[in-house]
Amino acid sequence: MDLPFSGDLIAALVFPGVLGIFGFLVVAIWLERKLVARVQWRYGPLYVSKPLGGLLQPVADLLKLVFSELVLPRHTNRLFFAAAPILLFFAEGLPVVFIAAAPGVVMAPHPYGLAIAVVLVLLVAVLVVAMAWTEADKFTYVGAVREILLTAAYEVPLLLAALAMFILYGTADPYGVVEAQSNLWGAVLNPLAFVAYLVALLMATTRFPFEIPEAEPEVVLGPYTEYGSTLFIYAFGANYVKLYVLALLGSVLFLGGWLPAGGLAGVFITLVKMLVFVLPAMLVRAIYPRYRIDQALRIGWGKLLALSVAAVALSLVWRLLR
């Protein structure tokens, strides 16, 4: 390891850890606004920091949110109301603990690390529902029910897509998984799982065609309706954190992680590979209209599930051939 100081500290504080999460929040919001604007032939945010292309606009927005009034509605349990988004944001970021960004840059190397990360990602939906319940509002209620339904539709395909890759590699250890891809990337070995994972990722982070729980014209902001100020950042940013975690997981599972480099260069390679998941997730906002909830469920339980089952079968075939 040619790292200046120990890899797990870097993992905790810089890349997959705290700085990475907050940095991703800023960059992702900027990237989304900018990309969508350019697709729609607009300029996008330029008012703050024009030479940087408006990169500091999200920072300004977040600062503004931090210094706006904190309203805790009377009809809720105020403690839970304030704690729910913090917990949600934290829980969305937690799976990062088990994902390696480069050899040595991981907080907790564990032989089943990636499997634990996948399960942690899936457990978070409960917190969204709990948050919506705490807010006790008609819109959050509808949003919560939609979230439950959507969760039901994506989590099995997501699990199966991950399972297919674990079967293919025969391990869920981040190092083992990346090592198994030293010749060919997982996305090439099992494209079905890759596609299933990508669509499930869009569903899990409620990106556009599946932006049903927080559909603005229908339920205001869905589960986040009552929040303002810093709590709104957490409630709303949680989806971006989830995107970050799933993109990181995907780049390790499907794109060979930090290969062909190690050390610090590996970290950058992982970052670049994450773009493969992040860019489509940003672009879909400009591409798709919104599905109706039953259409989304039909896709989730129909085509997507079939695709992921086929992916598992393909992995089994690969495994038996080997």
Added chain:
Amino acid sequence: MIIHLKLFATAVKQLLQQPLTVRWPEERRDYGDRVRGFIVNDRSKCISCQLCEAVCPAKAIKFHLEADGRRYPGIDWGRCILCGYCVDACPTGSLQHVNNTEIVWTDLDVYKKPSEMDPDDAAPLPGTKSLI
């Protein structure tokens, strides 16, 4: 499947094209010189015939007694719909549009007296970026 790839291809194609919008206020769209913008009144030509008041569909024009003892039209900009009928109806051509569409007031009292509608009260605002 193919349709989704096509959608993404279209998005990427548009991503690489130039924006159509302008960065107001650094840039302004050039709409040519025949824009129906702010209306000015050259009082030396006005004959106080009140045709403009009669024709105004929004009843925005109200006459106001000026210092020289004659009445001239003033426009309530909260009502005016910039239809240009008054300009068309004016027999002497004293009412004119100016190429300035950024008509913004900071209070609710938006009746402009005739003395506030001199041709030099609203400078034309030429655009810097052509439409095509």
Added chain:
Amino acid sequence: MVAILIFVVVFLGALVALVVVTFLFAPRRPSEIKERRFESGGPPYGPVQRRLLMQYFGYIYLVTVVEAAVGLALVAVLTAQPSAPMLYLAIALLLAAVLIVVLRYFKVLNDIRRWS
């Protein structure tokens, strides 16, 4: 282990600290309307939570069962040594079970008019 602790403390600490900053420094002008339940500008009306529809219960049941099954398969794969034919058989059976359950519900799911 230390790294996890540091991560948790720094991450959670930062989150809480920002809320505290808001609590202390953000300007405050309380009003009755702000503290009301949000109802698109109207006065709050009626109860919030209604009874969940039966079909949703079926769903939640399905979710828990299926997720448990797949999770079990996951653990089985990870703990077993490679090339255990019984394991593959088990996975295939589990997937078949999932598919049967889904097909059972798929007709209802497919047609929004049957939702209620």
